[in-house]
Amino acid sequence: MNSVVSASAAAALPQADEVVRLKDVKRRFGTTPALDGVSLTVRKGEILGIIGRSGAGKSTLIRCLNGLEQTDSGEIHIEGRSITGLSEKDLQPLRRRIGMIFQHFNLLSAKTVEENVALPLKIEGLGKTERLKRAAELLDLVGLSDKAKAYPSSLSGGQKQRVGIARALAARPALLLSDEATSALDPETTRSILALLKDINRKLGLTILLITHEMEVVRSVADRVAVIDAGRIVEEGQVWSVFADPQAPITQSLLSGIRPQLPDTIAARLSRVAGTEQILSIDMAGPAAQGALFADLSQALPQSFRLVHGGIDHIQDQPVARFFIAVPTRDAALPEQVQNFLKARGARVEVLGYDANHA
Amino acid sequence: MTPIMLELLFRSLWETILMTGASGLISLVAGLPLGLALVATSRGGIAEKPWLNSLLGAIVNGFRSVPFIILLVALIPLTRLIVGTALGTWAAIVPLAIAATPYYARIAEVSLREVDRGLIDAVRAMGGNRWTIIREVLVPEALPGIISGFTVTLVTLVGASAMAGAIGAGGLGDLAIRYGYQRFETTVMIAVVIVLIILVCGIQWLGDRLVARLDHK
Numbered sequence: 001m002n003s004v005v006s007a008s009a010a011a012a013l014p015q016a017d018e019v020v021r022l023k024d025v026k027r028r029f030g031t032t033p034a035l036d037g038v039s040l041t042v043r044k045g046e047i048l049g050i051i052g053r054s055g056a057g058k059s060t061l062i063r064c065l066n067g068l069e070q071t072d073s074g075e076i077h078i079e080g081r082s083i084t085g086l087s088e089k090d091l092q093p094l095r096r097r098i099g100m101i102f103q104h105f106n107l108l109s110a111k112t113v114e115e116n117v118a119l120p121l122k123i124e125g126l127g128k129t130e131r132l133k134r135a136a137e138l139l140d141l142v143g144l145s146d147k148a149k150a151y152p153s154s155l156s157g158g159q160k161q162r163v164g165i166a167r168a169l170a171a172r173p174a175l176l177l178s179d180e181a182t183s184a185l186d187p188e189t190t191r192s193i194l195a196l197l198k199d200i201n202r203k204l205g206l207t208i209l210l211i212t213h214e215m216e217v218v219r220s221v222a223d224r225v226a227v228i229d230a231g232r233i234v235e236e237g238q239v240w241s242v243f244a245d246p247q248a249p250i251t252q253s254l255l256s257g258i259r260p261q262l263p264d265t266i267a268a269r270l271s272r273v274a275g276t277e278q279i280l281s282i283d284m285a286g287p288a289a290q291g292a293l294f295a296d297l298s299q300a301l302p303q304s305f306r307l308v309h310g311g312i313d314h315i316q317d318q319p320v321a322r323f324f325i326a327v328p329t330r331d332a333a334l335p336e337q338v339q340n341f342l343k344a345r346g347a348r349v350e351v352l353g354y355d356a357n358h359a
Numbered sequence: 360m361t362p363i364m365l366e367l368l369f370r371s372l373w374e375t376i377l378m379t380g381a382s383g384l385i386s387l388v389a390g391l392p393l394g395l396a397l398v399a400t401s402r403g404g405i406a407e408k409p410w411l412n413s414l415l416g417a418i419v420n421g422f423r424s425v426p427f428i429i430l431l432v433a434l435i436p437l438t439r440l441i442v443g444t445a446l447g448t449w450a451a452i453v454p455l456a457i458a459a460t461p462y463y464a465r466i467a468e469v470s471l472r473e474v475d476r477g478l479i480d481a482v483r484a485m486g487g488n489r490w491t492i493i494r495e496v497l498v499p500e501a502l503p504g505i506i507s508g509f510t511v512t513l514v515t516l517v518g519a520s521a522m523a524g525a526i527g528a529g530g531l532g533d534l535a536i537r538y539g540y541q542r543f544e545t546t547v548m549i550a551v552v553i554v555l556i557i558l559v560c561g562i563q564w565l566g567d568r569l570v571a572r573l574d575h576k
Contacts, residue, residue: 066484089488096486106481109576110499119495120485151575171485 017044018080019175019207020065025074027060027231034060036231037074042175047201047208049222049239051215051254057231058211062179065209066098067091079174096124099168103180105160107152113163114139114148120171138166142196158189165196169206176200178210182217194221215258219243219315227251240318244285245348260310260322266355275356277326278335279308280342280349288346289319297341304328304338326355360546367534368547372554374448374529378520382455383513386463390512391505393419393460394467395493401472405479405489419461428522430454435526451528455516463512470504471497503574510566514559531555 020042027035034057042048052058063069064076067083076083083094099120107116117138118131126134139145142162152160161181168176178197182190198221201208212218218225218239225242227235227250234248243259246252262270262279270279284293289312297305310323327335335351342349360368393415399405400412425433431454435445438453478496487495498505521532531551539548 068480068483092486092488094486095484098484100481100484102477102481104475104477106475106477108478108481108496108500110502110573111495119482122495123482123485123487123491153575167485177484 018042019044019078020209021075021077023075025061025064025076026072027057027064027069028072033057033231035064035071035074038228038231038233040226040233040236042207042209044207045201045205046223047198047210047221049218049225050209050211050228051213051218051225052211052228053250053254054213056228058213058228059179060231061228062177062209062211065175065177066095066100096120096171097173098175098177099171099173100177100179101161101164101168101181103183105152105157105164105184107160107163107167109152111151112148113144113150113152113155116152116163117166117170120167124171134170135166138169139163141169141200142166156189157185158192161185161189161193162196165193165200169200169204174207176206176208178208178212180212181210183212183214190217191220197221213254215254219258223316227254238316240285240315240320243313243315244283244318244320259313260324262324262352263309266308266324269355270353271356272353273356274329275354276329277306277355278329279352279355280325280327280335280339281352282310282321282323282325282342283348283350284319284321284346286318289321291345293321293342293345293347296345297338300341301334301337304334324352329354360550364538364547367538368531368550368554371529371531371534371551372558374533375517375520375531375558377448378451378455378523378528378530379513379516381452382459382520383509383516385452385456386459386512386516387509389456390460390463391467391498393464394471395497397464397468398471398497399489399493405492419464422457422461423465427454427458427519428525430458431522431525446527448523448528448530450526451520451523451530455519455523458519459512459516462515463508466508466511467501467505470501470508473504474500503570503576506573507566507570510563510570513562513566517555517559517562531558 018041020040022038022040025035025038026033038061050058050061060069064071065078067086071084074084078094079097081094083091111119114132114135117135121131121134136145136148139148142165144159144162144166147155147159152163155163182193185193194217197208200206210217210222222239224237225239226233227248229248229250235242235246235251242251243255246255266279294307305325305327308324308326312319312321327338329335339349397412397415400408400415402409434454434457438450439445441453442450444450474497478500479492482492482496520530523530524533524536531554535548535551538544539551
């Protein structure tokens with residue numbers, strides 16, 4: 001799936017399994033557009049990751065979905081209902097269908113953990129016994145039953161976010177919004193929080209929309225990813241396919257820390273002038289990446305390449321491979337043969353340049 | 360110190376406690392909503408109304424800029440209307456409360472303004488209305504500041520009540536002026552000062568204890 005397909009899907013009539021549908025949503029602050037015509041759909045039960053640099057408009061986007069932020073134009077449908085132009089009062093029942101977790105947790109310091117979790121139910125008008133019973137269930141779900149009577153200040157960051165998640169789930173929402181929920185946490189805690197979100201997604205079939213600036217977050221939990229830059233969605237698709245073949249420069253740049261890159265020492269020596277070795281990058285993903293590529297290559301063309309760097313990652317159970325190889329140029333026809341072999345096997349091959357200094 | 364002087368000292372202490380306590384309570388009941396209104400109507404507040412905010416701000420500043428001794432005299436007609444007399448301890452409570460209310464409103468405003476906006480967002484995102492935000496977020500989260508601000512107001516009222524002697528309200532300050540200062544009775548002066556120190560320390564101690572118990576930050 002690519003962005004063209006989903007843009008036309010967004011323009012079509014709302015479908016039953018769409019939890020969120022945005023059409024050409026615009027919002028500007030002063031003269032700078034924060035959202036510059038965003039169209040997007042989130043389907044029931046999926047985890048959509050929206051990634052972008054800070055200032056790309058992702059926070060504004062997520063806050064528009066529950067009306068914390070106003071839009072200038074465009075349409076937002078939540079579970080088939082249009083929310084644009086609704087008054088604060090009309091937004092209130094709708095917000096109870098949407099849970100939200102925050103980067104800085106936003107727990108009320110004057111309330112105990114269970115009171116925090118029970119607050120959405122208090123707003124809904126549920127009685128105290130029922131509220132606390134449900135809060136206990138949720139604290140059990142997030143593994144914090146023993147902290148029910150504690151105050152948030154005595155918890156660690158990861159525990160606070162677990163309370164935040166329990167609170168967001170209290171009113172049995174149809175959608176969970178995650179606003180940089182792991183950005184204030186250390187890598188280990190981040191992993192445990194993401195695992196919890198994935199677990200909840202599977203167990204409860206909960207639809208999750210998360211925004212982040214970290215590709216690692218998208219990689220580990222999202223089903224689909226949308227890349228936002230300067231208030232526009234520049235790329236969208238299955239996580240593994242976007243990771244395998246990023247189109248937009250911003251996506252490539254966001255992925256640079258997480259995909260194998262040509263080692264600096266070689267990159268520094270690289271030249272356009274023909275040298276002793278040609279450096280190639282090889283990208284393969286999905287079924288194409290499952291064969292014994294290099295074994296076959298060395299059998300077909302013996303001594304035709306040297307492996308420089310790379311690896312195979314598994315995203316959504318799909319292999320995503322990226323390698324760098326050096327092909328000797330002593331036989332002038334060899335680089336061409338290697339490239340043709342790889343292309344025939346479904347790889348994307350790019351000539352990066354020549355390494356003159358390698359002995 | 361004679362038994363009569365001792366009795367006078369206790370009577371004055373009671374008058375001070377009465378004046379401070381009653382006017383303090385009124386300033387809490389009236390000043391907290393006023394402080395909430397100042398925060399809620401301000402730019403970016405939960406009930407943004409700039410004109411109302413300016414109006415309230417001007418009224419608060421107006422009352423706060425009048426020296427208390429002038430307010431005491433200027434409010435005599437109002438005092439007479441409410442209490443029935445312009446003289447005595449009860450009569451002093453009216454101008455004291457009117458002076459303390461805008462003072463306390465500003466202190467409460469500062470505490471309420473410091474409540475993290477993210478918490479308000481969180482409760483809005485849950486579907487809470489303005490009333491929920493006030494009841495579940497603003498007041499409970501600002502409570503330590505609201506209480507310690509009230510302590511400050513009470514101590515200020517102890518000082519201000521000394522001036523209420525001008526309308527025959529009695530109290531410790533009045534005792535110190537009439538006996539200690541005007542009659543050169545140093546013992547009375549010292550006794551009054553000691554009692555005032557104990558009173559102020561007691562109020563502060565109680566306030567601090569309460570804040571320590573309520574603060575979970």
